[in-house]
Amino acid sequence: MIQIIISIDPSTQFLFDIITKLKNYGNNCNVYEIHPNDESYSRTFDIISNLERNSRVLFLGHGQSNQLYGGECLDSFPKKSFIKLNEMSVFKDQHLFLLACDSADLIKSSFRHSKMSKSMGFGGLPTSMEEVEKDKKLSSEGISEQTIEDFKNEIVYTVSTAISMYYQDFNKLSDYLTLLLDQRISNAVLVKKDRNLADLLYKMRYEMVLY
Numbered sequence: 446m447i448q449i450i451i452s453i454d455p456s457t458q459f460l461f462d463i464i465t466k467l468k469n470y471g472n473n474c475n476v477y478e479i480h481p482n483d484e485s486y487s488r489t490f491d492i493i494s495n496l497e498r499n500s501r502v503l504f505l506g507h508g509q510s511n512q513l514y515g516g517e518c519l520d521s522f523p524k525k526s527f528i529k530l531n532e533m534s535v536f537k538d539q540h541l542f543l544l545a546c547d548s549a550d551l552i553k554s555s556f557r558h559s560k561m562s563k564s565m566g567f568g569g570l571p572t573s574m575e576e577v578e579k580d581k582k583l584s585s586e587g588i589s590e591q592t593i594e595d596f597k598n599e600i601v602y603t604v605s606t607a608i609s610m611y612y613q614d615f616n617k618l619s620d621y622l623t624l625l626l627d628q629r630i631s632n633a634v635l636v637k638k639d640r641n642l643a644d645l646l647y648k649m650r651y652e653m654v655l656y
Contacts (some may be wrong), residue, residue, distance in 0.1 A: 446473045446474070446475060446500070446501070447467060447472055447473070447474045447475070447501050447502075447503055447608070447612055448474075448475050448477070448496055448500050448501065448502045448503070449464055449467075449474050449475065449476045449477065449502075449503045449505065450477050450479065450489060450493065450502065450503070450504045450505070450506075451464070451476065451477070451478055451479065451504075451505040451506060452478075452479045452505070452506030452507060452513075452514055452515050452516045452517070452524070452527070453478050453479060453480045453481065453516040453517075454481065454507075454516055454517035454518070454519075454524060455517075455519065456507075456517075456572065456573055457505065457506055457507070459572070459597045459601065460505040460506075460544070460601075462601045462605075463505065463544075463600075463601050463604055463605045463608075464476060464505075466601065466602075466605035466606075466609070467605055467608060467609055470605070470609040471609075472608075472609055472612070477489050477492050477493075478516070479506070479515040479516045479527060480516045481515070481516035481517050481518040481521070481522035481524070482516075482522060485515070485516065486515045486516075486525070486527055489515070489527075490527070490528070490535065493528075493535050493536070494535050496539065498538040498539070499538060499539065499540065499562060500539050500540070501539075501540045501542075501612045501613070502536065502539050502540065502541045502542065503542045503544070503608065503612075504541065504542070504543045504544065504545060504548075505544050505545075506527075506544075506545050507524065507545055507546060508543065508545030508546050508547055508548050508551060509546065509547050509551070510547045510550035510551055510554065511529065511530045511551065511554070512526045512527070512528065512529045512530060512551070513526075513527050513528045513543070513545060513548075513551070514526065514527055514545075515527035530551065530554055530555055531558075533551070533555035533558070533559035533561075534555075534558060534559045534560065536559055536561050536564070537559060537560045537561065538560065538561070538562055539561055539562060540561070540562050540563045540564070540612075540615055541561050541563070541564040541565070542564075542565045542566075542608065542612075542615075542618075543564065543565065543566040543567070544567065544570070544600070544604060545566070545567070545570070546567070546568070546569050546570050546571075546576075547567075547568065547569065548566030548567055549566040549567055549568050549652055549653065549654040550566075550568075551566060552564045552565075552566040552654060552656050553654065553656070556656045561656070563615040563616075563655070563656065564615075564655070564656050565615060565618070565619060565653065565654065565655050565656075566653070566654055567649060567652055567653050567654075568648060568649070568652025568653075569648065569652070570600065570649060571583060571588075571593070571596075571645070572593060572596065572597050572600070573593065574588075574590060574593060577593065586641055586644070587641070588641045588645075589641070592639055592641045592642050592645070595633075595637070595639065595642050596642060596645045596646070599629050599633075599642070599646060600649070602625075602629070603622060603625040603626055603629060604622070606625060607621045607622035607625055615655060616655070619653070619655040622653070623650060623653070626646055626649060626650040626653075627650065629646050630643050630646045630647055630650065633646060
């Protein structure tokens, strides 16, 4: 069983494709949505706190090096901290896969005190032009909307395929995801002829961490 936590906001809608693919591959999934209200934040945190030991937990959403974010409604509820660095022990004894920006740094900073069994995370994962424009290096690369859409599709494909195959064994999961990303990097260069897409996939691959 895969325990999936997803933050609900317009920018995370594409991540539901990962859930759909995991289910289509025959995986059993429990899905917990963090909606943009305080009650949902609190309820989902309590659910995580009470998961069985050695659960396989997949978080889909936004993050920074010191926190994970919950749901957001642009008009009425800006996203807020859902789990802070000093609260990562809520994942004690769990196998945690964080598909969120800067989650690699969050894992590095929290792994000792959180006492997670295994954890995987990533560096920056720009999935909107707004995120590209906020990054000086990326904004100078001339990344297009189409490249961002292609990158989102690659995230869905590689993550859902790897997790479906090896969610029980994070060492094999990490190796297989690395292999898939290498293949997609080659495809971006040789078939799509999109160097910017290849660079985004390369960044995803080499900033990925396993602890």
